[in-house]
Amino acid sequence: MALPYGILAIYGALVVWIGLLIQGYRRGSYWLFAVFGIALMLILNVGYFINGAPNAIAFFIGIYDVLDNLGTDAAPALATCPDNACTVWGNRYTNHPSWGVAFHDRFLNGSNMRTNLLYGHIGMNSIVFVLMHIQFFRPGHGASKKLHSILGRVTFVCLTISTVCAIILAGQHGDVASYGGSLSTYGFWFMALCVYGCAIMGVLAIRKADRDAHRVWMIRFIGSMWGAFWIFRVMLFVLGPILRQWDSAALLTVIWFSAPLGILIAEVLRRKYQSGQGGAMEGAYKGRSGFNV
Numbered sequence: 433m434a435l436p437y438g439i440l441a442i443y444g445a446l447v448v449w450i451g452l453l454i455q456g457y458r459r460g461s462y463w464l465f466a467v468f469g470i471a472l473m474l475i476l477n478v479g480y481f482i483n484g485a486p487n488a489i490a491f492f493i494g495i496y497d498v499l500d501n502l503g504t505d506a507a508p509a510l511a512t513c514p515d516n517a518c519t520v521w522g523n524r525y526t527n528h529p530s531w532g533v534a535f536h537d538r539f540l541n542g543s544n545m546r547t548n549l550l551y552g553h554i555g556m557n558s559i560v561f562v563l564m565h566i567q568f569f570r571p572g573h574g575a576s577k578k579l580h581s582i583l584g585r586v587t588f589v590c591l592t593i594s595t596v597c598a599i600i601l602a603g604q605h606g607d608v609a610s611y612g613g614s615l616s617t618y619g620f621w622f623m624a625l626c627v628y629g630c631a632i633m634g635v636l637a638i639r640k641a642d643r644d645a646h647r648v649w650m651i652r653f654i655g656s657m658w659g660a661f662w663i664f665r666v667m668l669f670v671l672g673p674i675l676r677q678w679d680s681a682a683l684l685t686v687i688w689f690s691a692p693l694g695i696l697i698a699e700v701l702r703r704k705y706q707s708g709q710g711g712a713m714e715g716a717y718k719g720r721s722g723f724n725v
């Protein structure tokens with residue numbers, strides 16, 4: 433069987449990324465860590481549009497197969513899929529995270545409408561993920577005022593489309609047992625509330641010309657987006673093997689907790705930075721974000 437070199441490259445990238453996180457912590461600048469995370473997100477998500485949803489999902493599951501199979505042949509949260517088509521590992525792994533098997537099936541055998549909703553969600557959210565950083569580093573005062581307000585509107589429209597797509601997709605999870613059924617539906621709706629709620633609060637604040645509150649809510653929004661994408665996927669990677677005795681436990685945990693955790697981390701860093709004590713974010717944002725210490 434040919435090794436899936438793409439998966440090995442992702443593992444290599446994750447190791448480099450951890451290195452950048454440690455380096456960022458030491459230097460007090462997370463700039464490179466953030467750029468690397470955005471690039472990696474784009475590489476993963478663009479795969480959906482190049483290879484199609486089922487193939488991109490098989491690649492995604494391949495990332496999880498290695499750890500989930502470590503040291504076991506079977507567990508309640510592992511499942512098989514027809515012709516073992518839901519992974520890029522060939523026959524090396526025949527058990528996969530059960531959520532992955534259901535995910536692959538939903539988009540291999542689902543309607544075009546469902547797949548288009550997924551594309552809408554992924555495409556729009558990927559754009560938002562990039563734009564929100566541009567907004568953060570080019571705040572709406574001084575020379576970039578006009579651009580900031582235009583990009584802000586574009587970002588908000590994209591976010592609205594992606595969130596609506598996600599809400600509809602999540603509404604179909606009631607009978608997907610290995611996602612956790614209705615708990616998955618409500619969990620994703622709660623995630624949407626966390627993300628969109630922060631964005632709405634930020635928009636309302638700037639409409640009242642309250643720039644300080646606008647910045648606070650948009651930092652929370654950025655945290656929620658990092659939570660919904662990266663904390664979600666990294667947590668699932670770690671929790672999958674730990675919680676595999678309970679079907680859907682790992683997935684439900686990350687669905688419910690990733691976005692609030694992202695908001696919490698953003699809030700802690702913001703307070704630490706604004707109080708001027710920590711310096712952990714200082715190098716990353718000083719002079720680039722419009723943050724006033």
Ligand code: HEM
Nearest residue numbers: 492538554557558561598601602620623624627657660661
């Ligand atoms: C508002 C917060 C979010 C919600 C409620 C949400 C919800 C969902 C749902 C329901 C699915 C489809 C699962 C299925 O129906 O089988 C999904 C998949 C996906 N979402 Fe999100 N999501 C959110 C944030 C994000 C963000 C910020 C990104 C990217 C920047 C993103 C990218 C993806 C991708 C790429 C997939 C396919 C799975 C994968 O390859 O990772 N989502 N999301």
